[in-house]
Amino acid sequence: MYQRPEKGEYNPYYSNYIGLVPKGDVIEILSNQVEDTIALLEGLTEEQSSFKYGPDKWTIKEVMGHLTDTERVMGYRILCIARGETVSLPGYDDQAYVKNAPFNKCSIKELLDHFKVVRQSTVELIKSLESDAWLRCGTANNDKVSVRALVNIVAGHELHHRNIIQERYFGSEQYPK
Structure with missing residues (x-):
């Protein structure tokens, strides 16, 4: 049933996200990766979760909020299309x-709990789709996109930001230990 999206099914901007998604069952990948992100961040202190590696960059809390907001938007697009x-x-x-x-103003725990609930909702929606729905295409943000591309964008977007957290936040000399 599941196959990776083809290049014509999404804006090339999303190629990096889709390329981060490992081969395998994307539903299982989505279910597992949320646990990995929670495990990575759940022990952060207030100071650590409020850290930003540059003046115009988001805090780790803001990154988590962004992931949740984006997943909501992409989930809506998946449903609609x-x-x-x-x-x-x-x-x-x-x-x-x-x-x-x-x-x-939220704790990192609150943000992670919120993200987990939104991810569970996304996974349940995706699991409910019949095989022909995965191939449906629509238009979002003036670009053609398929359902299966959106599902992969969700998975890749989380991986992208998790990589940034590990490299630029945790890897910063200014990151509070």
Whole structure:
């Protein structure tokens, strides 16, 4: 049933995300990777989770909020396109979403719990899709995209940001130990 998306099924911007997703059952990958992200971040102190590696960069809390917001948007797109929506779905400004959200007032535990619930919802939606729905294409942010591409974008987006957290946040000399 499941196959990786082909290049014409998504904007090339998302190639890096899709390329990060390992081969295998993407539903299982999504289910497992949320646990890996939680394990990576659940023990952070307030100081660590509020760290940003540059003046115009997000805190780790903001990264987690961004992951949750993006997953919600992508989940909505998956639902709409899988159900045959023909109207072009809007884009979203991730910078404005983070700027206007109270992520830094939340604990890292609250943000991780929130992310886990949203991921569970995404996985349940994906599991409910019939095989023909995976191949359906629609338009989001003025670009053609298939359901299976969106599912892979969700998985790759998390991996992308987890890599950034490990390399640029945890790898920074200024990161609080």
